[in-house]
Amino acid sequence: MAESPLLSQLKSPDEIRSFSSEQMLALAEEIRQTMIDTVSVTGGHLASNLGIIELTLALHRVFNLREDRLLFDVGHQCYPHKLLTGRFEKFSTLRQKDGITGFPNPRESDYDPLICGHASTSISSAVGYATAFRLQSLPHQAIAVVGDGAIGGGMCFEALNHAGHSGENVLVILNDNDMAISETVGAFSTYLTDLRANPMTQRVREEMMKLWEKLPLLGSSLAWLQEHLLDALKGVIESSQIFNALGFNYFGPIDGHDIGALERELQNLKMINAPKILHIVTSKGNGFYAAAKDPETYHSAVPFQINGSGEVVARPSSGKSYTETFVDALQECAKADEKVVAITAAMPSGTGIKTFAENFPGRFFDVGICEAHSVTFAGGLAKAGMKPILAIYSTFMQRGYDQIFHDVAIQPDTNVVFMLDRAGLVGADGPTHHGVFDIAFLRHIPEMTLMSPRDGRELCAMLKFALTCKGPVAIRYPRGNVHDGELPQDNPEKIEYAKSEWLKKGTDLTLVAYGRMCAAAMQAAELLIKDGISIGVANARFAKPLDEEMLKIAANTGSVVTIEDHVLAGGFGSAVSEFYSDNNIQCTLKRIGLPDKFIEHASPAQLDEIYGLTPEAIAAAAKSVLSKAVTQ
Ligand SMILES: Cc1ncc(C[n+]2csc(CCOP(=O)(O)OP(=O)(O)O)c2C)c(N)n1
CATH class of the missing domain: 3.40.50.970 (Thiamin diphosphate (ThDP)-binding fold, Pyr/PP domains)
Incomplete structure (x- = not known):
């Protein structure tokens, strides 16, 4: 792991405001190296994070992000922000059980306003924050950072439409790297490409820079800005019609890897109390050749190795997914x-x-x-x-x-x-x-x-x-490799509507498994058989409609255990329970599945262990059902 003298000494992101430009560059490099080193071990969203280091640094220099609210879209690009806000020491635990999460998390830090992970929500959240700030006369800035992929999601347009109409003071930073996970698709993406290439946009940008430079001389009062600058810019920015038509003041595109330019632009935008959008152009995977060359693979990278000559070696995957x-x-x-x-x-x-x-x-x-x-x-x-x-x-x-x-x-x-x-x-x-x-x-x-x-x-x-x-x-169907070979291969080609498959017949208890849980159910049955218990195992195949005949036969064994990797509330076991209850069928029913809570991050095997989805846990649950049935 490379040395990080600046990051390791940082007590608060406020400290970087007094850093020289050389120190800022050195800090950016430390962040880049820490992320590469860590993700090579833990896996994670590397390419997007490499592309957003400079913007994150500029945002922390210009805003107080404990009060101003920074809302990352999806949230997969929050690693530099985590490193600057007290999570450097724990960064090696990224995405590991009991370690820090791969997405923003208010339980980890006051600098993270919301938990997120799904796309196209940031502008709506920011408009909510901006409106609440206005209603409470709070001077804070709501900031949404959204990629050119996520901004194509319908909710972003709904939010722009709303904010442009209501005039809320929301700052949208469009981080345009011309990529979603794969290449960004759609007419809007083509529009952004044109916007980047348009000479008119470049001219407007130059004009704007001149205005910004004059600003301190003219007096940077809000009133002046509102009355003159925005009107003037609206008049000339023909090339960014869509954003202007939606009621946003459009600025950019600017180089999203130039910390100084970003900082100047953000300082000035801070003074505009209206919907505003800053278009920055970045490169996904910036500063790490493997990720820059193949940003798709390094969007959500699996662990990799960097060998002695600095080459990246992917860990080979085995099996068929x-x-x-x-x-x-x-x-x-x-x-x-x-x-x-x-x-x-x-x-x-x-x-x-x-x-x-x-x-x-x-x-x-x-x-x-x-x-x-x-x-x-x-x-x-x-x-x-x-x-x-x-x-x-x-x-x-x-x-x-x-x-x-x-x-x-x-x-x-x-x-x-x-x-x-x-x-x-x-x-x-x-x-x-x-x-x-x-x-x-x-x-x-x-x-x-x-x-x-x-x-x-x-x-x-x-x-x-x-x-x-x-x-x-x-x-x-689940993430990961198929279970072929572990289960009997009778005739899986023959699927009939609402018909399950008996994997094993038994008389003491029936395990009714859904989907990938069939493999664990069969292994649990093997464990129980060793204890002299006669176990039936059914592969449900259908959660709707249920195989009622199979469920009646299962109930005849007296005890039924359903198994699913899904929440218990409303899941497969619930459907079985409703069927027995509605038809007055008597048996002891135990449902194995996930509890009524949001499940944390950890490896799938660790989570199976924690939530009782391993063969051993299923066998233990089945035994306790049997012992209850005996004592009743
Ligand atoms: C609703 C939803 N759909 C799909 C995804 C999967 N996803 C995560 S990031 C991403 C691409 C985002 O692209 P962009 O906004 O351009 O950000 P970049 O990674 O390029 O910085 C996708 C499709 C998601 N998180 N949420």
């Missing part, structure tokens, strides 16, 4: 039926759809970070005769709830297939990213079919089956 398995199946389906099309909301690599896009370019749609739109778009495609498959992380599906209800499920015979990747516990990204609510928020929507595979082969079979259904289908 659920995501890769899904894409293979998707391509098979697409070959067989030309109506099959695939959609992603800005996650072509994460969902694996990128591979599909290479082979089926005309049948792939990246709609940007616009999950709500992606659902309604899929609904339109389905109604007009196509077979849309929307690959999306479970946690981001939450953004499309009403659209599933209103634009898909309620429409007669609308077969959209939702492939919910990263369902369950995702690990180091923590509470904003665990996909543990999808069964609950989809189960009560009429017409929905919900499935989850026990392994890779079943995932393929379920996708094929889903395309034959009439209405919407959601298939949830």
Whole structure:
């Protein structure tokens, strides 16, 4: 680990206001090196953080961010901010169990206003803060830092529209690096590219710089600014029509790696009591050649090694992931039926759809970070005769709830297939990213079919089956590698509507597992069998509709344990409990799943341990159910 003499001595970010420009450059370098060293061990969002060091330093020089509120969009670019605000000593624990989180966290520091992790929320939050400051006559500044990817999300436009109309004193910093995780897509992104290249913008920028320079001589009173400067600028800034039309005063684009220029601009913007947007141009992965060359891979980097000659060596991955398995199946389906099309909301690599896009370019749609739109778009495609498959992380599906209800499920015979990747516990990204609510928020929507595979082969079979259904289908599957080989391979290709699969028959108790929990249930059964207990194991396959026949047979054993990596409230076990209760079926039911709390960050294996999802914990729970059943 490199030495960090400045960072290690820093007691408060206020101290950097008196740093010389040489010290600021040295501090930026220490931050860069600390992040590279740490993320090479822990993994994390490296490229975006490397691109935002200078802006973060300038913001801390100009604002008092304990009172002025800095709202990062998504929050994945908060590492330099963490290093400056008391978390340098703990930085090596980044994203580790009991360590500091990878996203802003008010429980860690007063400098973090909100927990976040999902995109396109920062401007709305900032408008809320700005309005509250005005209502309480507080002089603080609300600042949203949003990327060119996230600003394409609908909520950002809603917030700009609101703030531009209400005139709240919100500062939006558009961090434009021309990348989301992959390349930023969409017409708005093209507009930003034009804005960066437009000679008119450059001229306006020069004019603006002259005005700023004169400002101290003219007297920098707010009244003067309001009356003269803004009107003058509005008149000339033709090139930034969109922001101006939305009621924002647009400034930029400026070099987002020039601390001095950023600082000057921010100092002056501080004096404008109106909606304002500063457009900065940065380079993702700046200062670390591997990340700058391949910002997509280093967006959310897995641990890597830097060898003796300074080269970066990726740690080899082993096994086949659920995501890769899904894409293979998707391509098979697409070959067989030309109506099959695939959609992603800005996650072509994460969902694996990128591979599909290479082979089926005309049948792939990246709609940007616009999950709500992606659902309604899929609904339109389905109604007009196509077979849309929307690959999306479970946690981001939450953004499309009403659209599933209103634009898909309620429409007669609308077969959209939702492939919910990263369902369950995702690990180091923590509470904003665990996909543990999808069964609950989809189960009560009429017409929905919900499935989850026990392994890779079943995932393929379920996708094929889903395309034959009439209405919407959601298939949830976990992060990580498939479990193929661990489970009996009877006939997973044969999926029948609302039919489960018996993995093992038994007479004392039945484990009914959903999705990836089948593997743990089978291992738990092996442990129980060693103790002379006769255990049945069912792979539920469907959370909606349930396999009622299987559940009746399970109840006949007297004790049933449901297992899911999802919250208990409203999940698979709840559905089973409702079925038994509604049909007056007597048995002892124990539901294993996640408690009613936001689940912290840790490795998936550690979380399984903590929340009782290991084979040992399942076996222990089953034993306690049996002992209660005996004493009753
Ligand atoms: C609602 C939602 N969808 C998707 C994501 C996944 N995601 C995290 S960061 C990111 C890209 C953000 O791009 P940009 O705003 O340009 O920031 P940059 O990383 O380029 O600085 C995406 C798609 C998310 N966090 N939230």
